[in-house]
Amino acid sequence: MSILIYAESAEGKFKKTAFELASYAKKVAGETGSTVTAVAVNAADASQLGKYGVDKVLNVKNDKLNSFNAKAYADVVKQAAQKEGAKIVLLSSTTDSLYLAPLVAVGLEAGYASNVVALPESVSPFRVKRNAFSNKAFNVTEINTDVKVLAIAKNSFGLIEAAAAATEEEFAPSLNDNDFTIKIESTEKVTGKVTIADAEIVVSGGRGLKGPENWGLIEDLATALGAATACSKPVSDLGWRPHSEHVGQTGKPVASNLYIAVGISGAIQHIAGINSSKVKVVINTDPDAPFFKVADYGVVGDAFEVVPKLTEKIKEFKAQNS
Numbered sequence: 001m002s003i004l005i006y007a008e009s010a011e012g013k014f015k016k017t018a019f020e021l022a023s024y025a026k027k028v029a030g031e032t033g034s035t036v037t038a039v040a041v042n043a044a045d046a047s048q049l050g051k052y053g054v055d056k057v058l059n060v061k062n063d064k065l066n067s068f069n070a071k072a073y074a075d076v077v078k079q080a081a082q083k084e085g086a087k088i089v090l091l092s093s094t095t096d097s098l099y100l101a102p103l104v105a106v107g108l109e110a111g112y113a114s115n116v117v118a119l120p121e122s123v124s125p126f127r128v129k130r131n132a133f134s135n136k137a138f139n140v141t142e143i144n145t146d147v148k149v150l151a152i153a154k155n156s157f158g159l160i161e162a163a164a165a166a167t168e169e170e171f172a173p174s175l176n177d178n179d180f181t182i183k184i185e186s187t188e189k190v191t192g193k194v195t196i197a198d199a200e201i202v203v204s205g206g207r208g209l210k211g212p213e214n215w216g217l218i219e220d221l222a223t224a225l226g227a228a229t230a231c232s233k234p235v236s237d238l239g240w241r242p243h244s245e246h247v248g249q250t251g252k253p254v255a256s257n258l259y260i261a262v263g264i265s266g267a268i269q270h271i272a273g274i275n276s277s278k279v280k281v282v283i284n285t286d287p288d289a290p291f292f293k294v295a296d297y298g299v300v301g302d303a304f305e306v307v308p309k310l311t312e313k314i315k316e317f318k319a320q321n322s
Contacts, residue, residue, distance in 0.1 A: 034087075036056075050166030055166060111147075128143070208262065228256075260283070282298045
């Protein structure tokens with residue numbers, strides 16, 4: 001029996017979530033006496049997965065799969081699972097994989113658990129701990145089907161090196177032309193910046209910045225930290241920042257190691273979308289702002305005074321330790 005992971009990549013390079021899945025799979029394999037197989041699509045260097053415990057990589061090379069297509073990718077993962085006789089299939093909780101995982105589960109007639117945050121509590125019966133109610137609570141889900149599909153919450157397990165001699169095998173699944181009825185005309189990508197999806201640190205701004213002309217405060221702090229920039233929903237609705245930077249329950253979910261909120265009061269929808277971040281820092285003039293109730297660290301002060309001083313201190317520290 002093998003545990004199968006879908007190792008997500010972009011432009012041939014594996015995402016951090018692929019290595020996190022591999023780390024998780026290796027731990028589960030140790031408990032179940034299994035091996036770990038990864039299926040990758042158009043990846044340049046599949047051997048990288050061996051560093052985190054993957055025993056075999058099924059590398060799919062097909063130009064038709066250069067752009068993400070949920071139906072086609074689900075077929076690829078399903079066929080890989082069937083080939084390997086995988087009883088546990090792991091995917092991440094990225095935007096693409098959230099579309100993908102339910103299709104894979106249906107194709108394999110498998111039970112599906114999303115937002116998994118820990119190793120299985122038991123394997124017989126098979127029980128996993130999950131986030132629930134917009135990350136405000138946990139539940140334990142029992143899966144009784146022969147094949148089990150799990151979507152692991154981002155940044156919930158971490159990277160654990162467990163070097164294995166990963167073998168690479170070309171895999172050519174059959175592709176259904178009916179899966180390619182939607183034509184992608186173009187894809188716009190942000191270049192030269194850390195993306196929210198891949199960021200370890202996110203600096204986010206709200207209406208407390210008073211206008212788009214002051215966004216340099218956020219960008220300067222983000223640059224100093226090597227962070228991604230983000231914003232609250234009102235900011236994107238006002239047109240100060242693009243909707244691609246809107247984070248929260250109705251925007252992009254964030255599960256970074258550090259989330260810094262500047263001038264954001266902390267509406268429940270925003271907090272629900274960033275609550276999986278490990279450390280939350282809030283800078284706000286209002287000591288009664290709801291965000292302070294969930295913050296790990298809070299600064300009551302004017303962002304126009306606090307943020308430039310914080311940025312300068314970070315630059316000084318980096319200069320002294322470079």
